[in-house]
Amino acid sequence: MDPVLYKAAAAGNIDPFNKIDPACLDRILTPDENTILHVYLRIQRWEWGSTAFVPALLLQANKKGETPLHLAAKYGHSNVVKVLIARAKAPFADPESGVTAARMMLRMTNGEGETALHEAARKARSRVVGILTKEDPDFSYSANVHGETPLYIAASVGRGPEQGKVIDKILRNCSEVDHVGPNGRTALHAAITARDHVRKLLEKEKKLANTPEEKKLAKTTDENGWSPLHYVSYFSGWIDISAVKVLLEYDASATYIAETTEKKRTTLHIAAIQGHVDVMKEIVSRCPDCCELVDNRGWNALHYAVASQSSNAFKKCLSIPELERLKIEKDDKGNTPFHLVAALTHNQKEWRAVYPNEKSIGIYSLNKQKQSIASIRCGDFGEIQGDTALHEAARKARSHVVGILTKEDPDFSYSANVHGETPLYIAASVGFCRRQEQGKVIDKILRNCSAVDYGGPNGRTALHAAITARDHVTVRKLLEKEKKLAKTTDENGWSPLHYAAYFSGWIDISAVKVLLEYDASAAYIAETTEKERIALHIAVIQGHVDVMKEIVSRCPDCCELVDNRGWNALHYAVASQSSIAFKECLRIP
Structure with a gap:
């Protein structure tokens, strides 16, 4: 785009364009294929009332798939939104055809699969949301490429008067509301984690439901089988207890839902292990017989109250009759x-x-x-923890004892204790304090045992433990024995390289080098949490430039990978709030 024209578009000066054939305006583009209308809307931050543009620009998208309506919605230019819709209708003599053309514009999606309503919801542009939803009330806005619908986005953004208005307008104006979010979550899950709007969502569903069976939002579970009540039980340390009351008021049967993961915990178990006694009281008062439910190990709510490691919470549980009776179970x-x-x-x-x-x-x-x-x-109390003699010897770095035990029973695969720790995991996690003896313990387990279990809690392995224990020597030993450990991830999708990238402020950089030497492809693994960050992103936001250099030198094209927001490594360098780290990043080609 000619610099003179660019500056004129940015300033909203239409005079230079009056001298150009209107049929040619859609061919005046920036490198990102932004039209003059895109340029104006991206730069201006105030309302624009001019209608001097051609219809050909209305539906023209840039490289990111953004139409002028997307940008007007993003920046909250409600007057512009009205003008764009009116202009989309103008060429048609038949009103019905005009409405159809305008709705086509409203339903266009960008490269992220987002409509203008998605953009407006994310930025809490309540006026724009009102215009869009009234203009096309019967359209069910589907999820973007990240699995987020406009309502889910609005519910997840957080608290505030404008955000509340956005949700109100979507619920009031749209005849078909899609609550869907990523990983099986719904807008109700999002509202709970954002600490607001729970009652609004449930009341809307109640109005639309013709039968009790259609009231299912309170019992809809995510991919781990967690209902909204699981979420509020977990987060209630900073969520008003009223959210628990509202959920139970609408559908108390959610208390009987067990998660679909291996542990099979109910909401009462989650509240107990978090030490949230007020939540437990509320659940038990509504559904006293849910106290009978146990997890996959047979643990009841009182077992979990002990596991919270809060003796104060446990005492309070004993004052609740329904829970007190569990003490002998x-x-x-x-x-x-x-x-x-x-x-x-x-x-x-x-x-x-x-x-x-x-x-x-x-x-x-x-x-x-x-x-x-x-x-x-x-x-x-060794057996109460599920520990064998080898677990105990590994924990205390008794290398001679470990040698005897593993030679005596080399074919036994020592499983995890109640905390999910195998003997090898325990040995790898002990760290510097007993380095020489601990090294011998690990050597003997790896050498003598024919079936080695590398497992640890929460999906971690002995390799994860060795990294957090600052032991790059053990890192190499483990990889020499089992190369695939380099790509084994924990329950959050973090590989050992993610751990090394995070902890490298006090881990020898050689641990990173060893991991990349054995399997550099781990650099391309994204975590399974919502953010979807790779190891490079973790290293950058921690300001660990040496780790970044090492990863980039091995896997230069991993720089192209972005997170769920489209952030690359340089975005994270800014987020690290270290200008020094950012400058260092700019020196890496």
Whole structure:
């Protein structure tokens, strides 16, 4: 685009364009294929009332698929939106045809699969949302490429009067509202994490539902089987308890839904392990029999209250009659909640205050390892944690003992304890403090055991543990034994390279070099969380320039990868808030 014309378009000066054939205006483009109308709308930040443009520009998209309507919606130019819609209708004598043409413009999507309504919802442009939804009330706006509908976007942005108006207008004006969000979530899940708008969404569904069966929003689960009530149980430390009350008021049966992951936890279990006793009280008051539900290990809500490691929360649970009755219920290993309490008293003094008196000890009986809570309190608690002798020896860096045990039973695959830790994971996670002995422990497990289990909690492996323990020597040992560990990800999709990129402020850069040496393709793995960041993005936002250089030198084309917002590595360099790191990034070609 000619610089003179560009400046005129940016300033909203139409005089130079009056001298140009209107049929040629759609061919005056920037490198990103922005028309003069795009240029004006991208630069100006105030309302524009001019109607001096040709119809040919109305539907013309730039390289990103953005029409002028997308930009007007994004920047909140409500007057421009009205003009664009009116101009789309103008060429048609038949009013119905004009409406059809305008709606076609409203429904056009950009490269992200977003309509103008998606853009307006994200930026909380309530006036624009009102215009768009009234103009095309019967259209069901589908999800963008990230799985987000306009309503989901509006609900997830957060609190504020303008955001509330956006949601109100979508719910009021649209006859068909799509609540869909990414990873199976809905706008209700988003509203809970954003701390607002829960009642609005449920009331809208209630009005539209003809039968109780159609009221399903409160029970719709994400890809992990988490209902909105799971979310509020987890986040209630900073969400008003009223959100829990609203959900239970609309559909209390959600309390009986168990997640679809291996643990099979209900909302009561989630609230318990978070120590959110007020949420537990509310759930139990509505659905007292949900206390009977257990997870895949047989743990009830009181077991989880112990697992919260808050003795204060556990005490409060015992004051709730429905929960107090669970104190003698056993899990699959025969442990009552007080067997777990007894194990904690060994190292955490605050739990001794809730340990039962001698007269009542007998009611808890023995677990399947023939242990009483008294014997566990005295130190016999290895089995309560699911630990074998090898787990204990690995934790204490007893290399001679590890050698004896692994030679005696080399074909046994030592599984994880109740915390998800295998002996190798424990050995790898101990770190610097016993480096020499710990190295021998790891060597003997790898050398003597024919079936080595590398597993750890939350999807992590011994390789993840070695990286966080600052042990690049063990990193190499593990990869020499099992190369595929380099690409094994945790429950958030983080590979060992993600961990090294995050912790490299205090991890030798050689750990990064070793990981890339064994499998550089790990640099292309994106986390499975909503942000979808690769290891390079993690290194950049942490300001770890040396890690960035190493990754880029091995995999230069990984720089092209972006996150869910389209952010590349340089966007993250700015987000690191380190001008020094940003300058260093600019020196990397």
